[in-house]
Amino acid sequence: MSEVRLIRPGVTAAAAAVPEQEEAALPHNIEAEQQLLGAILTNNDLYDRVASLIKPEHFHDPVHARIYEAATARIVKNALASPVTLKPFLENDEGLRELGGPAYLVRLAGAAVSSFAARDYAQMIYDLAIRRELMDLGRTISDKAQDVNVTSEPQEQIVEAEQSLYELSVQGTSESGFQSFMRAVTDAVNVANAAYQRDGGLAGVSTGFVDLDKKLGGLHKSDLLIVAGRPSMGKTALATNIAFNVAKAQKNGILPDGTESSVEGGVVGFYSLEMSAEQLASRVLSQVSEVPSDLIRKGDMTEGEFRRFVEAAKDLEACPLFIDDTPALPISQLAARARRLKRTKKLDVLVVDYLQLVRPSSERDNNRVNEVSEITQGLKAIAKELDIPVIAVSQLSRQVENREDKRPQLADLRESGSIEQDADVVMFVYREEYYAEREKPSEDNMDKMADWAARMERLHGKAEIIIGKQRHGPIGNVEMSFEGKFTRFGNLAQSWQGSADGFE
Numbered sequence: 001m002s003e004v005r006l007i008r009p010g011v012t013a014a015a016a017a018v019p020e021q022e023e024a025a026l027p028h029n030i031e032a033e034q035q036l037l038g039a040i041l042t043n044n045d046l047y048d049r050v051a052s053l054i055k056p057e058h059f060h061d062p063v064h065a066r067i068y069e070a071a072t073a074r075i076v077k078n079a080l081a082s083p084v085t086l087k088p089f090l091e092n093d094e095g096l097r098e099l100g101g102p103a104y105l106v107r108l109a110g111a112a113v114s115s116f117a118a119r120d121y122a123q124m125i126y127d128l129a130i131r132r133e134l135m136d137l138g139r140t141i142s143d144k145a146q147d148v149n150v151t152s153e154p155q156e157q158i159v160e161a162e163q164s165l166y167e168l169s170v171q172g173t174s175e176s177g178f179q180s181f182m183r184a185v186t187d188a189v190n191v192a193n194a195a196y197q198r199d200g201g202l203a204g205v206s207t208g209f210v211d212l213d214k215k216l217g218g219l220h221k222s223d224l225l226i227v228a229g230r231p232s233m234g235k236t237a238l239a240t241n242i243a244f245n246v247a248k249a250q251k252n253g254i255l256p257d258g259t260e261s262s263v264e265g266g267v268v269g270f271y272s273l274e275m276s277a278e279q280l281a282s283r284v285l286s287q288v289s290e291v292p293s294d295l296i297r298k299g300d301m302t303e304g305e306f307r308r309f310v311e312a313a314k315d316l317e318a319c320p321l322f323i324d325d326t327p328a329l330p331i332s333q334l335a336a337r338a339r340r341l342k343r344t345k346k347l348d349v350l351v352v353d354y355l356q357l358v359r360p361s362s363e364r365d366n367n368r369v370n371e372v373s374e375i376t377q378g379l380k381a382i383a384k385e386l387d388i389p390v391i392a393v394s395q396l397s398r399q400v401e402n403r404e405d406k407r408p409q410l411a412d413l414r415e416s417g418s419i420e421q422d423a424d425v426v427m428f429v430y431r432e433e434y435y436a437e438r439e440k441p442s443e444d445n446m447d448k449m450a451d452w453a454a455r456m457e458r459l460h461g462k463a464e465i466i467i468g469k470q471r472h473g474p475i476g477n478v479e480m481s482f483e484g485k486f487t488r489f490g491n492l493a494q495s496w497q498g499s500a501d502g503f504e
Helices: 019-023 030-042 043-052 062-075 083-090 096-100 102-111 115-146 154-170 179-198 210-216 236-246 276-291 293-300 303-315 331-345 368-386 398-403 416-422 430-435 446-459
Strands: 225-231 251-254 261-262 267-270 321-324 347-352 390-395 425-430 462-470 476-483 488-489
Touching: 030 043, 030 062, 030 102, 030 115, 043 062, 043 115, 062 083, 062 096, 083 102, 115 154, 154 331, 154 398, 210 462, 210 476, 225 236, 225 368, 236 267, 236 276, 236 321, 236 347, 236 390, 236 425, 236 488, 267 276, 267 331, 276 293, 276 303, 276 321, 321 331, 331 368, 368 390, 368 416, 430 446, 430 462
Parallel strands: 225 390, 225 425, 267 321, 267 347, 347 390
Antiparallel strands: 251 261, 425 462, 462 476, 476 488
């Protein structure tokens, strides 16, 4: 069959400028395209089997792309797509005229020999199209790198290239649109079965905290969890503790589908936008070695404490916890780096500390509410795209301090509309001990001093995790222990479970 030199839809100028010899050498299979088109023109029902995989731009021959596009337009309207019905739409097509005109459509339908192989032909056409796209992307990257100007930074080009590669890698891997209820029920049963088989009865990844796991059921895939609190409440400490617990428990295994993945714990990515990687590592080492973090920072350790510190560091060398402490990351770059980590090291949980330090992709809009909305929507999109739980630390507004009861509420979230709306779970960290310390009465008033001392003894070393929103479960409170000198949360010896106030 003679080749027609036309630019197919979506091809860049770089690809259009490719010499004739190189264009001819691009990977393609004209016979597979002819067989697929012929099968569809003979039996329109086959279109539904390939529509999620094949688009017009995947055809190498531009005439075939236009035939498929015309057939698609008819079929989606529940109209017949055959050589006869397509003739009026394509008889003036110059490319088709060079191939014999509308008679070529008849030849396509007549040459179709195996309708059952339509999906195989579609897969082959798709795979070859991806190869051509990779070659096109390589040329585009090369052309952009050669074009040296002040507005195009190399780092931005790398992010664009990685995003393009990731988008290319996930094309066609899953069918979008409607799925049968049976398939949805099967997926739900598989999740419930996995939870039933686990000792803790968790459907998600364990946080390492028994009472919190009971309330949340673990960290669920595609969920956005917000950990919020006022300064010095321990919100970063809780996020760090959860991240370390997940990474420490990581174990690989074979899933029912035969792939290897984490069956316990998981690989954790941690965006530390406030603290350096070294400071975050010191917190984890303080927690594990039980050496106060302030002594580590000052280097004021005994020989025994330093030995425990070094031994803890050796034990944690292989811990799959990856830290990125690049400040003021735009949400687009944050997503690109998460994709890269998922592709290279796997990724089971992502932590962002903290949400208000993430930058929007573009700074044209100075409206802070819109910016935070873009960031929270971006984090939720990452959770769904990578199919992982995303934990984001968030600040609370100062209005908490103006109330007699300092327990935070959903309305206390900064720019609460977008955060509250996009989050699947909102948890507040509250330590009454922090406020009680600042209410110490005068030592001259013995009665008040005695009451204060009794209150401090009751509150000492305790923290409250208030679950203000949970899309798939009950809200309520979880009491935990908190050791400030180690920045460590823990399970209370006698746990108390808050009452379930309802579901959302």
